Amino acid sequence: MNKTVTFRIWRGDATGGKFVDYTTEITEGLVVLDVVHKIQATQANDLACRWNCKAGKCGSCSAEVNGMPKLMCMTRMDTLDISKPITIEPMRAFPSIRDLVTDVSWNFRVKTKIKKFKPRTPDAPDGSWRMQQEDVDRVQEFRKCIECFLCQDVCHVLRDHHKHEEFIGPRFLVYTAALEMHPLDTEDRLEELKQAHGIGFCNITKCCTKVCPEHITITDNAIIPLKERVVDEYYDPFGWLWKALRPKG
Amino acid sequence: MATNYETFDYDVLVIGAGGAGLRAAIEASAAGVKVGLICKSLLGKAHTVMAEGGMAAAMGNVDDRDSWKVHFADTMRGGQYVNNWRMAELHAKEAPERVHELEAWGAVFDRTKEGKISQRNFGGHRYPRLAHVGDRTGLELIRTLQDHGIHQGISVHMEYTIVSLLKDGDRVVGAFGYERERGRFRIFKAKAVVVCTGGLGRAYRVTSNSWEGTGDGVSLAYHAGAELLDMEFIQFHPTGMIWPPSVQGILVTESVRGEGGVLKNKEGRRFMYDDIPENYKSQTSLDPEEGWRYTQNDKNAKRPPELLTRDHVARCINREVKAGRGSPHGGVFLDIAWIKEKIPNSAEHIKRKLPSMYHQFMQLANLDITKEPMEVGPTTHYAMGGIRVNGDTQATNVPGLFAAGECAAGLHGANRLGGNSLSDLIVFGKRAGEYAAKFAKENPAGTISEAQIAAAYREAVEPFEHPAGSGSEGPYQVQYDLQNLMQSNVGIVRLQNEMEAALSGIQQLKARAAKVAVQGHLEYNPGWHTAIDLKHLLTVSEAITIASLDRKESRGGHFREDFPNKDAEAGKYNSVISKAADGSMNFRREPIPPMPEALKQVIEEMK
Numbered sequence: 001m002n003k004t005v006t007f008r009i010w011r012g013d014a015t016g017g018k019f020v021d022y023t024t025e026i027t028e029g030l031v032v033l034d035v036v037h038k039i040q041a042t043q044a045n046d047l048a049c050r051w052n053c054k055a056g057k058c059g060s061c062s063a064e065v066n067g068m069p070k071l072m073c074m075t076r077m078d079t080l081d082i083s084k085p086i087t088i089e090p091m092r093a094f095p096s097i098r099d100l101v102t103d104v105s106w107n108f109r110v111k112t113k114i115k116k117f118k119p120r121t122p123d124a125p126d127g128s129w130r131m132q133q134e135d136v137d138r139v140q141e142f143r144k145c146i147e148c149f150l151c152q153d154v155c156h157v158l159r160d161h162h163k164h165e166e167f168i169g170p171r172f173l174v175y176t177a178a179l180e181m182h183p184l185d186t187e188d189r190l191e192e193l194k195q196a197h198g199i200g201f202c203n204i205t206k207c208c209t210k211v212c213p214e215h216i217t218i219t220d221n222a223i224i225p226l227k228e229r230v231v232d233e234y235y236d237p238f239g240w241l242w243k244a245l246r247p248k249g
Numbered sequence: 250m251a252t253n254y255e256t257f258d259y260d261v262l263v264i265g266a267g268g269a270g271l272r273a274a275i276e277a278s279a280a281g282v283k284v285g286l287i288c289k290s291l292l293g294k295a296h297t298v299m300a301e302g303g304m305a306a307a308m309g310n311v312d313d314r315d316s317w318k319v320h321f322a323d324t325m326r327g328g329q330y331v332n333n334w335r336m337a338e339l340h341a342k343e344a345p346e347r348v349h350e351l352e353a354w355g356a357v358f359d360r361t362k363e364g365k366i367s368q369r370n371f372g373g374h375r376y377p378r379l380a381h382v383g384d385r386t387g388l389e390l391i392r393t394l395q396d397h398g399i400h401q402g403i404s405v406h407m408e409y410t411i412v413s414l415l416k417d418g419d420r421v422v423g424a425f426g427y428e429r430e431r432g433r434f435r436i437f438k439a440k441a442v443v444v445c446t447g448g449l450g451r452a453y454r455v456t457s458n459s460w461e462g463t464g465d466g467v468s469l470a471y472h473a474g475a476e477l478l479d480m481e482f483i484q485f486h487p488t489g490m491i492w493p494p495s496v497q498g499i500l501v502t503e504s505v506r507g508e509g510g511v512l513k514n515k516e517g518r519r520f521m522y523d524d525i526p527e528n529y530k531s532q533t534s535l536d537p538e539e540g541w542r543y544t545q546n547d548k549n550a551k552r553p554p555e556l557l558t559r560d561h562v563a564r565c566i567n568r569e570v571k572a573g574r575g576s577p578h579g580g581v582f583l584d585i586a587w588i589k590e591k592i593p594n595s596a597e598h599i600k601r602k603l604p605s606m607y608h609q610f611m612q613l614a615n616l617d618i619t620k621e622p623m624e625v626g627p628t629t630h631y632a633m634g635g636i637r638v639n640g641d642t643q644a645t646n647v648p649g650l651f652a653a654g655e656c657a658a659g660l661h662g663a664n665r666l667g668g669n670s671l672s673d674l675i676v677f678g679k680r681a682g683e684y685a686a687k688f689a690k691e692n693p694a695g696t697i698s699e700a701q702i703a704a705a706y707r708e709a710v711e712p713f714e715h716p717a718g719s720g721s722e723g724p725y726q727v728q729y730d731l732q733n734l735m736q737s738n739v740g741i742v743r744l745q746n747e748m749e750a751a752l753s754g755i756q757q758l759k760a761r762a763a764k765v766a767v768q769g770h771l772e773y774n775p776g777w778h779t780a781i782d783l784k785h786l787l788t789v790s791e792a793i794t795i796a797s798l799d800r801k802e803s804r805g806g807h808f809r810e811d812f813p814n815k816d817a818e819a820g821k822y823n824s825v826i827s828k829a830a831d832g833s834m835n836f837r838r839e840p841i842p843p844m845p846e847a848l849k850q851v852i853e854e855m856k
Contacts, residue, residue: 029493130364
């Protein structure tokens with residue numbers, strides 16, 4: 001059952017690098033991360049890659065496998081054509097640190113800029129709230145996010161146009177949507193979405209939705225409804241009129 | 250030159266950023282002290298994300314007969330009464346408040362029809378008690394704490410590894426570590442240090458733990474003078490994936506059984522009916538129909554035997570496999586697909602209740618759990634033992650050093666109930682943060698000698714000085730050999746002579762580990778990191794083996810084929826390990842402090 005496979009892995013750091021071929025035997029049932037680990041243990045002890053859970057739950061082992069953004073731990077070898085070398089590259093939307101490891105710290109900085117959850121006063125004297133399951137289904141979908149940042153990697157606004165200072169990317173639009181649509185939240189994030197967080201840069205190509213390993217419908221369920229809220233708030237003339245005329249109180 | 254290292258100065262340094270570490274950091278920070286938080290990986294990736302089933306808290310939202318007393322009694326019964334009863338009491342009393350707090354910080358739990366936080370059944374819990382979000386509760390916990398914590402002014406150090414705790418006399422006053430991304434060493438000065446480094450499952454070949462679970466905190470604390478408690482009690486989770494080989498050990502949540510999944514051997518027999526322990530007989534149903542009703546929240550039904558405690562279920566599976574009644578790949582069958590006989594549209598129901606299990610088997614094993622049974626077998630999951638702490642304050646015997654979460658010991662006794670881990674993290678993470686902050690306010694900063702730092706540095710970089718080839722080997726082979734040794738000799742079924750062999754094997758591995766050579770340089774070098782982890786793995790493996798050799802009985806996670814029964818005398822003490830002056834491992838038995846009458850009475854009432 002053993003077969004031979006060649007992995008063409010990008011080795012290098014911020015100053016540059018190159019692809020190096022590693023040929024190894026594989027057995028049944030392996031995923032890409034297993035093969036990377038095998039190469040690491042036997043041929044290249046210092047090959048850098050991030051991983052933790054190896055079950056698609058932590059979102060650490062993001063990389064580009066044959067050019068497609070994937071979690072290495074959830075990409076089965078039998079889904080790949082092993083008659084040709086398989087290329088493994090780091091995520092290209094982020095600066096290189098070493099080999100398959102990129103500097104994703106920008107994502108963590110972005111998150112701190114989004115206004116935090118602010119709940120309404122509790123519904124019950126014991127400090128708890130009442131919410132119906134159907135009212136939290138949508139938010140729970142967004143909260144499945146494992147922060148693998150594959151959606152950020154594939155987003156052309158970040159990857160090709162490098163708008164990291166002006167646009168927070170699909171991950172943080174989903175994060176904002178989870179807060180904005182949280183039944184208990186009372187904060188208003190529309191102004192920052194429109195200005196500092198650059199929601200207008202997204203032109204709904206849906207690449208992010210396609211690569212999401214948690215199958216979150218990022219564009220349809222998170223980004224488009226947020227865009228609609230921004231439009232209602234800032235671009236709807238009837239809305240302006242209503243706000244101008246409505247009794248203050 | 251020590252003076253050249255960048256130095257950070259904190260009141261409280263928290264090592265480890267899983268549920269306990271984050272909760273400790275949040276609490277300390279809220280107390281108004283300056284807090285540093287060390288993450289071995291990126292923030293939010295800690296092993297807590299793998300917790301699936303839920304967090305146990307006696308809120309009584311689904312069954313109002315539940316109360317802290319029932320939860321306390323369940324925890325003690327599950328732990329076979331060697332638990333730290335004070336921790337079990339505090340845990341049961343405080344868990345509901347901690348869960349409500351998570352909701353106030355943005356967590357979105359599954360709901361009951363009345364709109365309250367829903368609670369599910371789990372092994373060893375008398376009533377539905379686990380607050381949950383599908384089967385990804387750990388992710389919800391860590392993300393909630395992370396997203397709350399980043400606004401609290403905590404300094405977060407991602408991808409750092411602590412290689413040594415630093416002391417001033419008897420007191421811990423800081424830590425020495427390195428930043429993995431750039432390979433630079435750093436000094437962390439702190440008035441108090443909280444260790445929240447989680448588990449040590451990587452000491453075994455088949456484990457649900459990620460690469461991080463190498464017992465760092467237990468080992469760091471031990472080498473700094475802290476006592477270790479009950480190291481023999483390791484939990485082998487009954488249901489890990491076993492096929493394909495690359496996923497061996499990955500967890501299959503207990504919720505599968507909580508939602509009605511049944512265990513069968515290759516003859517199709519529900520073998521769990523064959524062996525029901527005496528102290529659970531009154532709570533367990535012999536009628537499959539009643540067991541099913543229990544999983545569907547029928548308050549009057551008793552639980553099916555699949556939901557007995559994890560230690561017992563794991564041993565039953567082991568027995569079936571050894572008797573030749575196992576599944577093709579050496580496990581047993583776990584079947585949730587059968588509920589199609591009971592529920593219309595069962596496939597959708599399963600996908601909604603167990604989304605990540607569906608996903609995990611579909612993607613990794615190409616198996617549809619709504620149609621076919623899974624193959625499962627025991628996997629090393631959790632260390633009940635660890636750093637000995639004060640039940641109220643989480644302080645260790647070393648001044649300035651605190652511990653919480655899996656790396657601390659006491660709450661779970663000889664066997665942890667599913668769902669009690671996540672609640673442990675938030676209850677005792679909070680307490681550790683609170684008391685560490687208090688300690689930091691009451692004590693001045695210590696001084697750290699240059700010699701200490703120089704020694705820690707030398708030890709850390711030593712593997713680079715071993716020339717490759719000249720009789721030295723890479724770190725991975727030593728790690729594999731240790732994992733195989735522990736798996737076969739100090740695993741789920743233990744024997745005197747096998748453990749003695751393990752103990753001498755560990756000494757040989759220590760000698761090999763001292764000589765491992767690594768390639769490359771300091772920046773993001775996994776080989777080097779593995780070499781550093783080896784010291785921790787060897788330390789905890791030795792402690793597990795020594796404690797297991799001494800306990801000549803079977804209790805909870807510790808099962809001895811040569812002493813298969815419980816011994817009432819052995820139930821009166823805990824195992825304590827400390828580092829002797831000559832550097833050897835010192836073992837002693839210590840009597841369990843007498844339980845207050847009021848708590849004894851609670852246990853009696855709940856029998």
